[in-house]
Amino acid sequence: MKLFTKKVQRNLKSYEMPIEEFYKKRHKIVIYRALGGAGDILMHRMMFEDFKLLLPEVDITFAIPPQFMPLVENHPFIDSVIDFRTCKAEDYMLFYNTTSSCLIYEQKMRCFGVPHKNRPDIWANSCGVNLTKHNMHMKLSEEIISKGKDMIRAINPGNKPAALLSPIAMSSERSLDFWQYELMVKKLKEMGCMVYGVHMNPDPLFKKLGIIQFYGNNIKDWMSTVSAADYVVSVDTGTFHLAGGLGKPMIGLFTYIDGKIRGCHYDFVLVQKHKDNGDWECGPCWRYEKCPRTQDRIKPCASEISKEMLLNAIDKMFEKWPKQH
Numbered sequence: 520m521k522l523f524t525k526k527v528q529r530n531l532k533s534y535e536m537p538i539e540e541f542y543k544k545r546h547k548i549v550i551y552r553a554l555g556g557a558g559d560i561l562m563h564r565m566m567f568e569d570f571k572l573l574l575p576e577v578d579i580t581f582a583i584p585p586q587f588m589p590l591v592e593n594h595p596f597i598d599s600v601i602d603f604r605t606c607k608a609e610d611y612m613l614f615y616n617t618t619s620s621c622l623i624y625e626q627k628m629r630c631f632g633v634p635h636k637n638r639p640d641i642w643a644n645s646c647g648v649n650l651t652k653h654n655m656h657m658k659l660s661e662e663i664i665s666k667g668k669d670m671i672r673a674i675n676p677g678n679k680p681a682a683l684l685s686p687i688a689m690s691s692e693r694s695l696d697f698w699q700y701e702l703m704v705k706k707l708k709e710m711g712c713m714v715y716g717v718h719m720n721p722d723p724l725f726k727k728l729g730i731i732q733f734y735g736n737n738i739k740d741w742m743s744t745v746s747a748a749d750y751v752v753s754v755d756t757g758t759f760h761l762a763g764g765l766g767k768p769m770i771g772l773f774t775y776i777d778g779k780i781r782g783c784h785y786d787f788v789l790v791q792k793h794k795d796n797g798d799w800e801c802g803p804c805w806r807y808e809k810c811p812r813t814q815d816r817i818k819p820c821a822s823e824i825s826k827e828m829l830l831n832a833i834d835k836m837f838e839k840w841p842k843q844h
Contacts, residue, residue: 541612544610544611544612545612546574546576546577546578546612547577547578547580547610547611547612547613548570548577548578548579548580548611548612548613548614548615549579549580549581549582549606549608549610549611549613549614549615550563550566550567550579550580550581550582550615550617550642550646551582551603551606551608551614551615551616551617551618552581552582552583552584552603552616552617552618553584553603553616553618554584554618555584555586555587556689556757557587557590557738557741557757557760557761558755558756558757558759558760558761559621559638560583560587560590560591561590561655561757561760561761561764562637562638562639562655562760563581563583563591563617563639563642564590564591564594564655564656564657564764565639565650565652565653565654565655565784566639566642566643566646566648566650567579567581567594567596567597568595568596568652568654568656569643569648569649569650569651569652570596570646570648571596572651572652573648578598578599579596579597579598579599580597580598580599580600580601580606580611581597581599581600581601582600582601582602582603582605582606583600583602583603584602584603585602586736586738587738588600589663589738589739589742590738590742590761592660593656593658593659593660594656594658595656596656615645615646617642617645617646620641620642620645621638621641621642624636624641625641625805628805633777633803633804633805635780636780637780637781637783637784638781639653639784653784655763655764657761657764657765659742659746659765662739663739663742663743663746664743664746664747666739666740666743667742667743667744667745667746667747668747670733670743670744670747671713671715671744671747671748674713674715674731675713677713679711679712679713680711680712680713680749680750680842681712681713681715681747681748681749681750682707682712682713682714682715682748682749682750682751682752683714683715683716683717683744683745683748683750683751683752683753683758683762684700684703684704684707684714684715684716684717684730684752684753685716685717685718685751685752685753685754685756685758685759686699686700686703686716686752686753686754686772687718687722687754687756688754688755688756689756691818692774692775692807692818692821693754693755693756693773693774693775693776693821694754694821695754695772695821695824696818696821696822697724699821699824699829700724700728701728702826702829702830703752703829703833704728704730706829706830706833707750707752707833710833710837710842711842712749712750714730715730715731715732715733715744716730716731716732716733717732717733717734717741717744717745717758718732718734719734719735719736720734721734722734741757741758741761742761745758745761745762745765745767746765748762748767749767749768749842750767750768750769750770750836750840751767751768751769751770752769752770752772752833753769753770753771753772754771754772754773754774755771755772755773755774755776755778755781759771759782759785762785763782763784763785763786763787764785766786768836768839768840769785769786769787769788769836770787770788770789770790770832770833770836771785771787771788771789771790772790772791772824773789773790773791773803774791774803774807774818774820774821775802775803775804775805775806775807775810775820776803776805777791777793777803777805778790778791778793778803779791779793779795788832788835788836788839789832790824790828790829790832791803791820791824792820792823792824802820803820807820
């Protein structure tokens, strides 16, 4: 009697692997991410400790766009970092693609409610892992730290506490209005700080406020400017996640994305109109594009962040982390 039909036999052959090949890659896995941005790459750092705890003998490769490689240097639980374009799935026993995991989950949850997981947990769950640590293990190189100190020393001859302002995100819906960061710059200066700005592109509004802005696409230079800050005030962007991973005293300013979820593994002062506080009946809703309060690109969840909310947050930050200079 035939135990298998020819069709089943053909299917079985697709699972065959020479034992020598199995032996060579039995402990090799790759986490593959074909996109940035900087914040998402930094949040990926939270995943790898739990992978090693589950399988201490596993060899972990992180395949990412090459421009973001400096963001994952010196991670104790990543064995190698490679250009995602050179990654071949057949070289690994397990291949996990996290490129679209969050997009699928967050789009689905927007239809049925709101997302309740932070992105590192979404990526890890897609690999069958539940995170317990959520530690980025940020350890910057001496080169990056020293360069940051030199950059700030050059613009801060009075050695005042250095406050970094990052009010602009990749999307305007997550950015602040000019009057809001003008107010914060004034308050930070009154508190005795030297204020400087950071963004990928030059912003004439920084010049209008009389503060120096560092800009450009050099990842290491950006990391240097953040590492040198004594205080950070940032919207939901890469600067927020880098400062969070470094444990910087920080204010996080959020609009339609829930800052209590997105920043749940950082210690920071949250500024957000939030239904949990009883001062916002509809948000954060995660659905800016369908907001019934939005007209002509007005951002109610950003523009309704009040003067009192911003000033109180700065006071709270200094109460929580007194000036060290």
